[in-house]
Amino acid sequence: MNKILKNVLGTELQSCCTDPLTGYYRDGFCKTGDQDVGTHVLCAIMTEEFLKYTKSKGNDLSTPRPEWQFPGLKPGDKWCLCISRWIEAEKAGMAPQVVLEATHDKALEYTNFELLLEYKYSAISG
Numbered sequence: 278m279n280k281i282l283k284n285v286l287g288t289e290l291q292s293c294c295t296d297p298l299t300g301y302y303r304d305g306f307c308k309t310g311d312q313d314v315g316t317h318v319l320c321a322i323m324t325e326e327f328l329k330y331t332k333s334k335g336n337d338l339s340t341p342r343p344e345w346q347f348p349g350l351k352p353g354d355k356w357c358l359c360i361s362r363w364i365e366a367e368k369a370g371m372a373p374q375v376v377l378e379a380t381h382d383k384a385l386e387y388t389n390f391e392l393l394l395e396y397k398y399s400a401i402s403g
Contacts, residue, residue: 282308283382285393293320293379294355297348307357307381315359316387320379321372322398323354330371331362355379360387367392374398 282290292305300306301317309318321327328339328350338356341349350356355376364387366372375396384393 282306285377285380285382285384285390287382288378290381291376291378293357293376297350297354297356298346299355299357301357303346307379309381309383316361316383317357317359318381318383319358319360319363320355320376321358321363322374322376323350323352323356324373325352327366327371327373328352330366330369334362334365336362360384364388367396372396 284290290306290308293299293307295305298305299320301309301313301315307318307320309316323338331338338350341347358373360383363372363375373396375393376398377393380393
């Protein structure tokens, strides 16, 4: 029996993105495990500013890496981020919006719900 994974809203974890295929396990979900040292649990909407910021910190998410089946990200793409990178970007004023329904509840071990809510992505407004 599979355990139902929860998001930060306390409901069933939703898929973040399947094109490009994201998640530590490359299954579209921001779920984590013992081997995921980066804790890729936060589903975010990429922005030009964030992509430049994370590249400046040594994590280039915009350049395609075919050897890793990584297409490179562009603004508007959804991606499972390391929670620590998002927190770092938030402190620098560069944090992208968050898809709460697709952000694993483990994110709440690192940051608070109120902060995530400030960055809530809404398809209507976003």
